[in-house]
Amino acid sequence: MIETILGKYNYWIYIALMMIGFYAMVAKENLIKKVIGMSIFQTAVFLFYVSIAKVKGGTAPIEWHHSHLYDNPLPHTLMLTGIVVSVSTTAVALALIIRIYKAYGSIEEDRVLVLEKEGGKGE
Amino acid sequence: MSFILTFILMLIFWVLLSGHFGLILVVSAVIFSLLVAYLSHDLLLGGVGLSSLIIKSVRFIAYLPWLFWEILLANFEVIYITLHPGMKIDPEVIEFDPALKTDVGITILANSITLTPGTVTIEAGKKSGFKVHSLTKGADLTEMVTKVKWIEGEE
Amino acid sequence: MDIGTIICGVLLFIGCFFILVASVGVLRFPDFFTRIHPAGKTDTLGQACVLIGLIFYEGFDFISLKLLIIVVFLLVVNPTATYALANAAFISGVKPWKKGDKRQ
């Protein structure tokens, strides 16, 4: 049991991070907070992937005359793509937030919904 | 003029960074240096003559050892202040106008002031003059101002 | 153990000491303007020391050149960042702490 917990410490941290991000993403009213939560959420997954790649005593996956034990390069590659997706999503989300602010004058989800019902513009 | 200089500078920088000389790399080094030079030559060395550039660079390099010495000296002072349990600080804001003419001069002076412990530039500009936050009272900056002016070549 | 390693060790020690002290300063000092002193430059010096130590360890090759470039850039960039920060705070009206004020 102890070994399971200690042997996978990276994974536990990733789970914790992910949950923090996930909760922020769904529960926070502020839209920018949601985006921040999203960022954390996605980074957590990257951490998970990169943790898969790690090998004890391994070295970075760039050819090197000394070592013969490399870390797994594939997850790294995948996560480069992941980061790009994350940045793109963040950018689009921010653009939407700016537009929402322009239209409603608020970036709080519940306020915006109230304003939508009332048909007015806040602040 | 500045284009060529920037190009050469960039090429040198590339070589320092790279240390590889494969065919593709060398070709791309040249192309990329040209590209950067094209894009940014007026930024790095906009409107500066070659001779004054060399003079200023030499003077700046000559200025550096003194600066490092000052930095080192004053650092110990900060360490002393920091670690002293009594926290012997008495900050003040000094305002003065060094009457520097060039941007580079102002920058050098401001950053030098910031680097030498005990003082941090909090405002610097041609019009507004300098405002310096000092940890202890009575910081003396005149020597530095003179030296920077010397670099600028205004004496 | 060659001489480079020893010098490196010494410089690393000094650098780390500087950095640690700077951090203590950041923690201890009473307000923003005083904190910026250790954070802005004691730190810088410490970092420069560490990197120069690494240069000595490495000897002279392209890697140590790169280290040198890092040092140079750090020395150029750090004070600018410090200045930018101080200026931002100053412009938006943060009052410098005077002796006898309350800690912030």
Place this chain on the structure above:
Amino acid sequence: MMFGLAALAIVVAAIMVLYRGIKGPRVYDRLLAINSMGTKTVILIALIGYMYERPHFLDIALVYALINFIGTIAFLKYRETGRLD
């Protein structure tokens, strides 16, 4: 070992700075702390490179050295004019 100890010292320093970064009280304090952490990161990356005996990852440290302050400048501009353009 030597690098490891140095790195640990820097980690300790980073923790102290981070405390300031989270506690505040003002946003300037936070930014100051984060900025300071940024420079520590440069060192740490370099040291980790040496610990793994693969120092040519200094490229990453160089990135931080070169562009880490952009955020600070953006912050300055935002505080000063309220806009970034």
Place this chain on the structure above:
Amino acid sequence: MVDIIEIIYLFILIVCSVAAVRMKDLLSSTVVLGAYSLVMAIIWMDLNAVDVAFTEASVGAGITTVLIIAALSRTTRGEYVPGIEERYKTRKARRLKNGALFIVTLCTFGVLVYGTMDMPNFGDPDAPARHHVADRYIEKSHEEVYVENFVTAILASYRGYDTLGETSVIFTAGVALMMLLRRSKS
């Protein structure tokens, strides 16, 4: 030694993320997110993921923070704090919603923990992920792709098509931004 640094940094990571999420001032939140990114870069280094660290460095330091600040500059900085009355009015609904979401989060957490139980240990050299496909990349990429960086070899050659997808994603984001925010000149 690296492990120790990594563990410490992992905890710092959690502290940072909690702080970033909890702060009321969005600017501070952004700043702390910057710290998060820095810490993450170190962790990537510790995990030998240099390319990822590089990306994190260039994106985290140069782009994300600035973008969020830009968004703040065009919206508003503070998180809206409702007045006492309003808060009282919506308290029940909010509690219910947050409670439900918390339970959802907890469920996900449970599933993840459950899934982690059977994973190979962290850093296990015999883990299946390390073999099968990855072996070939490490052993053959120099002969087949003539590239020293395995990550680049996979990125550009073995899975080059993924990279095309990735570029398309970025392109999409660019066009999206033009669509959403560009003002027509007329």
Place this chain on the structure above:
Amino acid sequence: MNIIYSPLPFMAILSSAVAVVLIALSYKRPNLREFWTIAAGVAKFCIVLSMLPEVLAGHVIEFSLLEVAPGLEIAFRADAMGMLFALTASFLWIVTSFYSIGYVRSTHEKKQTRYFMAFAGALSAAIGVAFAANMFTLFIFYEVITFCTFPLVAHKETKEAISGARRYIIYLLGTSLAFQLFAIFLTYSLAGTLDFVPGGILAGTGSKAMLTIIFILFMAGITKAAMMPFHSWLPAAMVAPTPASALLHAVAVVKAGVFTVVKVVLFIFGVDLLKELGLGTVLMYFASFTIITASIVAVKQDNLKRRLAYSTISQLSYIVFAVALLSPSGITGSALHIVIHAFGKITLFFAAGAIYVRHHKTKVSELDGIGYAMPFTMIAFTLGALSMIGVPPLGGFISKWYMFLGAIEAKHIPIIIMLAASTVLNAAYFLPIVYAAFFKKAKYGDASGGIVTGVQEAPGMMVVPLVLTSIGALALFFAPTIFLDLARIVVASVTGGG
């Protein structure tokens, strides 16, 4: 029994479907439009008629159009049972067309094009039901009837019309989707086919409970047969223009319903299976209940069309009841009643329409003395009513006779009493009208202007058809050979050649 492959059944359907298009295209020229209607009616009747000799000779005409999906085939088969229905429907369509033309012209209805299109569409579908070779095809046309008749019911576009139409479609579509389709699904998955086979396809395929469920679902799903719990759409649909009601109630919709019931009973389950399950008796009692109840309700109705509607409900149940007897004579009676009731009821509706057109009367209580004003109409009405009651020498007698025989064959003696009682009830709701029309004095000084002395018939376009149909009702008593033969062929096939 030979099978002849020929597209004739499909042509019969197509003829009026083509008419739909032609009518739509000539919406600007009323005369041409109505010509198409009539022409299609005649063409259809001719086609149907041309198949008659073959069918009477005991052959079956089959045509497979296409396979929608594996197991789902649109195919047509003209057999005796379908022929019965198709002949009636196609003949009555011609008559109704004339009547309709007279009706809509004299009431100046709007959207006549839509009206005629829907009419033609409904007829196509009715023939489709008649000639369907499998349950799937039948279901399709069953639904098409629903959709085509909807515009007819909602024709007036008043609130009342629309709500009536809504009820109409909810009942018909809802039940058919919910129950009938379900039953079809279950049937298919049990039997692996949906073809109508004399003697049934479900025998020996599923458990007793399952088959019972399917049977109940079918009976609940075929709402067009207007069995008692699902009957209320029919009075609601009375908001339609009278020719539409005539068509709906005498021919297309309800007959399609009972026809489907008959098909399901005889060709999906089969006589033997139902006997074995004992479901025929259940259905029979159900139908009997409807007959009696609907008749009682009909007596109370003052609105003429509503009274006719309840009469229809009761008469339809005769058909169901007769087939549920599962005896040869019963089936014969059932088949005959489809035809005979059609003629009788359409006459009654035509008469009601004529009264409405000429005098704007809709209530039974207003009809005093109308027989003198509209002698032809009311004589025809009387003939129709007598046929409904089952008085000789009218067609209704024959079918009732066979039903009695069937009940005796099936040894359901209590049922005979029910039949007698229902006949009395029939008389009770029809005869007062006849009595009032001819023997009561018209009330002068009525708010609606009253009845003016002298003959005031409806336009000839309306009177002629209704007289024709009444003559038909009469003729069926004297010359039922064709239909009787057809019915015998049906009986022969479903009872295993017995």
Place this chain on the structure above:
Amino acid sequence: MNEHVIVQTISKILIPFIQLYALYVLAHGELGPGGGFQAGAIFGASIVLYVLAFGMKSAKLRFKSKVFDFLTSAGVFIFATVGVLCMIAGGAFLQYSSLPLPTKKLASGIGIYGIEIGVFITVTAVLVTIFFETAEQDDD
């Protein structure tokens, strides 16, 4: 930000170096860490720095947003074209070894370099576009 002489001066000095460094990262993706995306991000950052130091107006004079619109497309186009060229040369999509070059090593190198440049161009252009569109206030 006219008064920030220091920031402007330092930016002037740094921007060319950052740009060159970005290109260096691009070129050395095969040898060390880095590649098109990182290079693009760094290059984009240099332009962001320019905007921050000298203002949007000056930046738009210098870096036309139309050019970036063009580059946004051009990058993906280059990438895909490399793939299609491989197809035309008889291989599968993105199969560099089929490129008609003397050695496979060169073919692979050129192919990889080509797509990295494509990625680089798109990433730079998009990041700059994103920043331009996000940061620019509407003055109405």
Place this chain on the structure above:
Amino acid sequence: MTLTEHLPILIIILPLFAAVIMPLTGVVNRSLCWYFTVVVTFLVFLIALSLVCNVMEAGRISYWLGGWKPPWGIEYVVDKVSALVLLVVSFIAFAVAIYARRSVEKEIAKSKVPLFYSVYLLFITGSMGVTITGDIFNLYVFLEITSLSLYTLIAMGPKRRALIASFNYLILGTIAGTFVLIGVGYLYMVTGTLNMADLRVLLPELYGSSAVLTAFAFFTVGLSLKLALFPLHIWLPNAYSYAPSVVSAVVAATATKVSAYVLFRILFTVFTVEFDTSVVPVTYLLIFFSSVAIIMGSVIALSQTNIKRMLAYSSIGQIGYIVLGAALTNELALTGSIIHIFNHALMKGSLFLVVGIVVYKTGIDDISGFKGLGRKMPISMAAFTLGALSMIGAPLTVGFVSKWYLAIGAINAGMWFLVPVILVSSILTAVYFWRVVEKIYFHKADEVEEIVTEYEVDGAGCACKRFEAPLTMLIPTFVLSVLCILFGIAANIPAGIASSAAKMLLGGGG
């Protein structure tokens, strides 16, 4: 290699190229964009058609990207299922592209039209990339392209509410995408491969492992979120109803279908049927949720007054059908499910296109706005009626065919109690569509006249006359709705493909 062998990649690359060039085309000549889009989507459609033919002839086509053998490189797989989905997506894309011209002119700012087409094509690219790929990570990448372009397209809606709809979708879409990514990670961790076919070989040994179960759970939840299975549908109604008409149509017709397809892939290709049914009883859960979706979607649709929202909720119900068919895991039901992907695309496409026409012409998207339109726009309304009949599942329409297969499949699976679910929802569908149809034909138009003249561009605008939409909008709409009938009558063709596809999926062919 011949051109035919390159078709699997061309079908992706072609629209991608077009999307990339589109903004530049817009600089040259804005009106060129539309022609360009139409031509490209048509070519793509042709390619899809020929792929379908090839697959039906030769079976599974595999294309190695970069020439690398599958477990090492990325593989494109065209089999019967994916070919069918490709065909659907490309056809709808083509039809909607034709339709888009006038609608886009009206709803999108002029300077953004080229960008709009670009994003539209990216969306198509992404959808088809998701469909055709045989590599789970590549799937994620293309899923994200699809999502990002979709967020943008939705945000272009004319009302400001579109922005919130888009943002909410972005949040949930990102969660979904990341869940898929986690699933990919767990599978990769325990097997070391990303290729679907390879995974299928490697996974059975590991079925007991909790990591595999977790991966499966994340895939299922993430994809359910993407395809808006009932409790996770919250993003869909707003997204559909506030998006521009063109987008509503194309999204409703393709986006969720593609997600459903991916779910099939995960359920049947990556994992095996035995896993779905015996190791984890996920099929029962899916059956439950999809049944709830079928009923709830219809019930909620019943109470809607906005026509787009009504259609959106109806989509939720229809998605329930698709998932239900898959969850029953027998051949007939799966056939129904696959064919419903095809059919629903046709029906919903045509319905949304008609709504788009109405919005284009009158500016009203409320059900009451349909009053009396039967006379004014006979052709569009005929199309709407045909679509509605299909949705109800009247026989001889495509709707009936899918329901037939689903119902028979359900009975064959011994779950005949699902048949009432299908039928009840049919009735509910009938009720809420009939409401509209009745308004179209049997109600008098009230006060539409003023708005009509306001929107009447051609100047011929006498309100009592017809004001049918322009031909570019009318033709695709009508063609789609006629196809609803055509394939309802001649259902043998799609049913044949679908049933052999279902056989293949269940039989384990990759």
